[in-house]
Each structure stands twice: as C-alpha cells, then as structure tokens.
Amino acid sequence: MQTDNLNIAVIGLGYVGLPLAVEFGKKRPVIGFDINQKRVTELQNGQDHTLEVSSEELKQAAHLSYTANAEDLNAANVYIVTVPTPIDEHKRPDLTPLIKASETIGKTLKQGDIVIYESTVYPGATEEDCVPVLERVSGLMFNRDFYAGYSPERINPGDKEHRVTNIKKVTAGSTPEIADLVDALYNEIIIVGTHKASSIKVAEAAKVIENTQRDLNIALINELAMIFNKMGIDTEAVLQAAGSKWNFLPFRPGLVGGHCIGVDPYYLTHKAQTIGYHPEIILAGRRLNDGMGAYVVSQLVKAMLKKRIHVEGARVLVMGLTFKENCPDLRNTRVIDIVKELGEYNIEVDVYDPWVSKAEAQHEYGIDPIEQPKPGQYDGVILAVGHDQFKALGAPGIRSLVKSGGVVYDLKYILPAQESDIRL
Numbered sequence: 264m265q266t267d268n269l270n271i272a273v274i275g276l277g278y279v280g281l282p283l284a285v286e287f288g289k290k291r292p293v294i295g296f297d298i299n300q301k302r303v304t305e306l307q308n309g310q311d312h313t314l315e316v317s318s319e320e321l322k323q324a325a326h327l328s329y330t331a332n333a334e335d336l337n338a339a340n341v342y343i344v345t346v347p348t349p350i351d352e353h354k355r356p357d358l359t360p361l362i363k364a365s366e367t368i369g370k371t372l373k374q375g376d377i378v379i380y381e382s383t384v385y386p387g388a389t390e391e392d393c394v395p396v397l398e399r400v401s402g403l404m405f406n407r408d409f410y411a412g413y414s415p416e417r418i419n420p421g422d423k424e425h426r427v428t429n430i431k432k433v434t435a436g437s438t439p440e441i442a443d444l445v446d447a448l449y450n451e452i453i454i455v456g457t458h459k460a461s462s463i464k465v466a467e468a469a470k471v472i473e474n475t476q477r478d479l480n481i482a483l484i485n486e487l488a489m490i491f492n493k494m495g496i497d498t499e500a501v502l503q504a505a506g507s508k509w510n511f512l513p514f515r516p517g518l519v520g521g522h523c524i525g526v527d528p529y530y531l532t533h534k535a536q537t538i539g540y541h542p543e544i545i546l547a548g549r550r551l552n553d554g555m556g557a558y559v560v561s562q563l564v565k566a567m568l569k570k571r572i573h574v575e576g577a578r579v580l581v582m583g584l585t586f587k588e589n590c591p592d593l594r595n596t597r598v599i600d601i602v603k604e605l606g607e608y609n610i611e612v613d614v615y616d617p618w619v620s621k622a623e624a625q626h627e628y629g630i631d632p633i634e635q636p637k638p639g640q641y642d643g644v645i646l647a648v649g650h651d652q653f654k655a656l657g658a659p660g661i662r663s664l665v666k667s668g669g670v671v672y673d674l675k676y677i678l679p680a681q682e683s684d685i686r687l
Contacts, residue, residue, distance in 0.1 A: 266447050269377075272296055272339035274364050276306060276329070278315055278522075278592065279381060279416040280345030282427045285316050286452040288327025294339055300331045312620070314591060315420065336371045341379065341448070344368070344393075345416065347522065348382045349595075350529050354549075356385065358392055365393045369400025372409055377436075379412035379445060383527050385534035386468040389413050390437070411437040412445035413463040415470030420521075421590025432457045435466035474527040475545055480514045481524070482548035485555055488516040488687050492562070499676050499686060516687045517674055518559075518647065519552040520586035520597035556600025559674065559687065563643055564608060566670045566685050572642050575609045580641045580664060583648020584616040584624060584632060588675070591618045598647045599628050613641070617652050638663040642670070646683075649675035658682035 272294040273284040284295040297303050305311070306329045309318045321327075336342070346360040361382055368378055378397060380389050394405050403409050414434045419425050432453045436442030446459045460466040488498040498516060505511045519525045528545050535542045567574055586596040598614075605612045614624075614632045624630045644664050646653060653661070658678050665671060673683035680686060 266444065266451065269341045269444075269448060270294075270339045271341045271343060272336050274336075274342055274344045274368065275346040275360075276302055277345065277347065278313055278420050279418045280343075281306070281311060281313070282315055282418060283343065283345060283381070283416075283452075284327055285320055285324040286427055288324030290326070290451060292326045293324075293328070294335055295327055295329045296333070296336060297329070297331060303329045303331045312591070313420070315418075333367050333370065336368070339371075340373065340375065341377045342368045342372075343379045343381060343414075345381045347594075348384055348526075348530070349522070350526050354529050356530050356533050358384075358388070361388075361393060362396055365396040366400050369397045372397060372401035372403055374403070374408050376409045377412055377441060377445070378409065379414055381414055381416040383415060383470055383474075383523065383530065384467055385471060385530040386464045387534065388530075389463050389467060406437055410441040411463065412441060413466045414445065414449060415466060417473075420592045421587060428452055428454045431455050433460055433466050433469055434458070435460040435463045437463060471527050471531045474523045475531055477514075478519060478524050478528050478552060479544065479548040480512060481517070481519050482551045484514045485516045485519075485551055489558065492687075497680055497686065499680065515676070516555075518555050518586075518597040518600070520595045521592070522586075522594045525552070525586075525595050525597065553597075553600075556597055557604050559601055559645065559672070560604040560608070562685055562687075563605075563645060563670060563672050566672070567643060570668050570670060572668070572670070576611065577642040578611045578613070578640060579605055579643040579645065580636050581605075581612060581614045581645050581647055582616070582636075582653055582661075583646070583650060584614050584619050584628075584630065585648055585650075588649040589618070589651055591620065591623075593619060593623055593627050599630075601645060601647060602628075602630065616648065616650070618650060636664050639666055641665050643672065644669070645672045645674065646677050647674050649677055653677055 271287055273280045274296050276295050276297040284293050287293045309321050344364050346364045349357045351357045398405055417430045432449050434446040434449050434457050436445045446457050449457050491498045506513055528549055532542045532545050564574055584598050585592055602612055614630050615636050616632050621632055624632050641664055654677050670684045672685040674687050
C-alpha cells in the first residue's frame with residue numbers, strides 16, 4: 264500500500280484530533296468522526312469552541328468532512344484514534360474511550376486496514392488492550408489482515424507557536440513496512456520531520472515519560488517553594504538567580520493539571536505496578552503536586568489571620584479556572600482543588616475566568632463563574648491562572664478588587680513582588 268491509496272478517518276475531534284484532521288484535510292480527503300453530534304454540527308458550521316483551530320483554518324481544510332455516523336467510516340482504510348485517556352477517581356487509567364473507539368473501528372475494519380493510535384497510554388496498551396478488541400469485533404487477525412501504528416500526540420492547548428505541523432512527531436508501526444508507511448504519512452504534514460521509533464512500545468513509553476519528567480521537575484520546584492516560604496525567601500528571586508547558569512532548567516512552581524502532565528504519570532505507574540515494581544519517585548512527585556491546592560489555601564488563610572481577617576464567612580475571588588493560561592480547556596484543572604479547599608473553611612468563593620464556558624464550568628464542576636468582579640468586594644484574591652486579561656489589569660486593577668487590608672496571592676508571578684502579599 265502506498266500513501267496515495269490511504270483514506271483517513273480521524274476518530275475524536277477534540278484538542279488533538281481536530282488540528283490533525285485539518286492539516287490532513289488540506290491535502291487529502293479526511294473523515295472527521297466524533298460521537299458528539301453537537302460538536303460535529305459546530306464544526307460543520309465553521310466554528311471550534313476549543314479555539315485550537317480558527318474559522319479560516321477550518322475553511323482551508325477543503326477535503327475534510329465531519330460526521331457522527333459510524334457507517335461513514337467504511338470509506339476509510341486508515342483510522343487515527345485521538346480520543347481522551349483519563350484517569351478515574353482512584354487515579355487508575357480509564358481506557359473506556361479507547362476501547363469504545365476500537366469497537367467502533369472493529370465494526371468497519373477491512374482487509375489491509377491500518378489503525379493508528381495517538382492517545383497517551385502505558386507501554387503495551389496498543390497491542391495488549393486495543394488490538395484484541397479490533398480482532399474480536401472484526402474477526403480479522405492482527406498483522407495478517409490488519410495492522411496498527413502509534414504516533415503520540417504532542418498538542419499543547421492554547422499554544423499558537425507550537426502547532427501540530429512544527430512539533431516533531433514520533434511514529435511507529437506493527438511491522439517494519441507499516442512503520443515506514445505511517446512515517447511517510449505523517450511526513451506529509453509535519454514540517455519539522457518525524458522520529459521513527461523501533462517499536463510501538465518504544466513510542467508509547469517515549470510519550471508517557473515526556474510528561475512524567477515535567478511533572479517531577481515541577482514537583483521539585485514546588486517543594487523548594489515550600490521550603491523557601493518557611494525561610495522567608497522569595498522563590499522567584501531564587502529561580503532567577505539560579506537561572507543565570509546556562510544549564511539550569513527554567514521550571515516554576517504552581518498547580519499541575521491538564522490532560523497530560525497531571526494524568527500521564529499515573530499510566531506509567533499503573534503499568535509498573537502490574538509488573539511488580541513500585542515507582543517511588545514518580546508517585547512522590549504526583550502526591551506533592553496533587554496537594555498544591557490545599558497548600559495554597561493554607562498559606563492564604565495564614566496571611567488572612569495575620570491581618571486579623573475573620574476567615575469563616577470571608578469572601579475570596581479566584582481568578583482563573585482553566586488548567587493553563589489563554590486557553591478555555593477545563594480538563595483536570597487543579598484550580599478546583601483551591602475552590603473546594605476554600606469551601607472547607609466556609610469561605611465564600613467567586614470564580615472569574617473570561618476564557619471559560621459557564622455551561623461547561625457548571626457541568627464539569629458545579630461552578631457558576633461570575634461575569635465580572637466588583638471592586639472592593641473581597642477579603643482575598645488568588646491569581647490562579649496567568650491569562651493575558653489578568654496581566655493587563657496590572658497591580659492597580661487587581662488591588663482594587665480587595666478591601667482595604669485584603670490579601671493578594673499571586674501564584675503566577677503576574678505582579679511585581681512588592682505588589683502581592685504572597686507568592687508561591
């Protein structure tokens with residue numbers, strides 16, 4: 264099979280799948296499939312609520328069609344799976360979306376077809392968890408009747424500089440020939456080229472350690488921030504000084520959420536435990552990062568008490584709800600930990616975020632973000648996300664929101680050190 268004969272279907276049109284479908288859709292016919300009819304209709308109308316792809320870019324993908332009808336997948340012979348891979352309430356991998364997508368593909372799988380997975384998983388998941396589903400539903404045999412590939416996504420939501428076409432892509436295939444074919448296919452759209460891994464498991468492992476490494480680095484800086492706070496030393500000043508050395512890594516303390524860094528390490532630790540190894544360092548980093556919301560609130564409460572602010576019944580504004588700046592993505596945001604912890608002190612909490620959908624915030628977390636905060640209404644303000652709108656307010660605009668003697672806690676170093684009462 265040559266790349267000229269490949270008809271692509273992208274399964275899942277979220278933050279990962281849509282940009283990929285659009286880039287392929289500029290060059291060849293692509294079926295964009297999603298089980299959410301509302302999402303399909305939105306895209307058919309030329310809009311993307313995730314803001315990852317502009318209306319103009321959607322128009323440029325002249326060969327891309329959208330559907331929620333699984334029967335339309337019959338026209339494809341290459342299926343690229345880009346569904347979420349979350350964790351459950353017990354921090355265990357939840358492969359449900361991946362299994363359901365595999366079942367959908369299995370119903371339409373034909374002789375010679377290729378299924379490429381982009382979803383983040385633990386090493387072995389493609390061939391040990393997904394392929395058996397494809398075989399069971401289709402009645403076909405792996406690596407005789409159909410083949411598999413893996414090319415882990417590297418999408419960074421909200422990042423308009425690092426896009427799918429200019430981020431190097433790792434590729435892999437279930438046979439050497441399929442590996443070459445998958446690599447050639449992605450090279451059609453990836454400007455900066457690809458890295459062909461020696462196996463699917465290698466590609467899976469490479470993806471999951473990318474974010475595990477970042478998670479551990481941030482955990483280290485978070486722990487250092489706790490130490491420096493106890494010593495009365497400004498963490499940002501320390502990091503700037505240390506950063507004057509050429510090989511010091513520029514990480515900053517903060518909340519660790521989102522669909523990658525706060526989730527992927529649990530996929531690796533789950534797999535490690537199933538083979539009899541208990542990963543101490545990775546889980547220690549996860550515990551520390553997962554506890555940052557409670558730590559932030561404890562620091563705020565201490566600062567309020569020092570200023571003789573009555574904590575119970577106090578009013579606090581949390582600025583930002585998304586998991587990162589300048590992005591509407593609410594998935595696995597750890598700002599919710601701050602909101603819940605404030606509630607444990609019977610503090611009245613307002614959440615303000617101009618980027619989020621009120622309906623989505625209500626659906627995901629039961630939160631009704633306010634339209635606009637009023638000046639002089641709050642005993643405390645927590646700058647939780649570094650949106651440009653918050654930076655534009657500057658110190659006077661943010662200070663105006665708190666009562667006289669109120670506390671401003673700057674998690675994101677938006678303000679000069681002397682303009683905030685607490686910095687992480």
